[in-house]
Amino acid sequence: MTILHLDASITGENSASRAISRSIVDQLKSGTYSEVIYRDLTANPLPHLTLDAFADTSVLDEFLDADAIVIGAPMYNFTLPTQLKSWIDRVLVAGKTFRYGENGPEGLAGGRRVIIALARGGIYNAGSPAASLEHLETYLRGVFNFMGIEPEFVAADGLNIGPEQREQSLKQALGETVRLAA
Numbered sequence: 001m002t003i004l005h006l007d008a009s010i011t012g013e014n015s016a017s018r019a020i021s022r023s024i025v026d027q028l029k030s031g032t033y034s035e036v037i038y039r040d041l042t043a044n045p046l047p048h049l050t051l052d053a054f055a056d057t058s059v060l061d062e063f064l065d066a067d068a069i070v071i072g073a074p075m076y077n078f079t080l081p082t083q084l085k086s087w088i089d090r091v092l093v094a095g096k097t098f099r100y101g102e103n104g105p106e107g108l109a110g111g112r113r114v115i116i117a118l119a120r121g122g123i124y125n126a127g128s129p130a131a132s133l134e135h136l137e138t139y140l141r142g143v144f145n146f147m148g149i150e151p152e153f154v155a156a157d158g159l160n161i162g163p164e165q166r167e168q169s170l171k172q173a174l175g176e177t178v179r180l181a182a
């Protein structure tokens with residue numbers, strides 16, 4: 001069983017999303033998953049999509065070959081880093097991961113687990129003043145739902161509110177990863 005592990009944060013060792021995604025992978029490895037393919041989308045960025053790049057299916061094949069996909073996803077400017085968007089541009093492919101059937105869009109990539117480590121500087125819970133600016137979790141849920149996958153999320157929020165809040169939020173998120181091994 002193979003895990004595809006992706007990171008997209010620019011902050012290296014200080015990154016919360018990287019720490020959480022690593023912890024998720026460690027938890028999965030203690031279960032039935034043995035092989036890990038790691039893609040650091042910041043160290044080795046995929047270029048913006050072009051028609052030629054779209055014809056290359058290596059990133060898509062790597063996604064479809066994985067049994068679980070673990071993604072470190074920081075919030076940048078209310079949404080995902082463009083590094084991660086470039087990856088999504090290569091896996092959301094009509095006829096491969098979704099199709100338009102008689103009843104509308106149908107996901108074709110179900111049967112694999114997707115776990116996403118979210119790291120956000122602020123708070124975007126339903127009812128909070130910034131809730132309408134949350135385009136990271138909602139976007140990623142929509143993208144994976146479109147491909148027939150219900151993603152699982154582990155979130156660290158309010159990371160830039162202050163050092164105490166950051167420590168507490170990160171600790172809570174890392175603690176939550178323990179349940180994912182089941």
Ligand SMILES: Cc1cc2nc3c(=O)[nH]c(=O)nc-3n(C[C@H](O)[C@H](O)[C@H](O)COP(=O)(O)O)c2cc1C
Nearest residue numbers: 009011015016017074075076077078119120121122
């Ligand atoms: C370029 C940039 C843009 C950011 N934009 C937002 C934002 O729109 N909303 C927010 O809540 N936090 C924002 N932040 C804060 C990050 O979400 C926060 O620092 C988080 O910890 C980033 O994940 P990381 O620790 O894995 O790098 C931004 C940070 C950076 C570097």
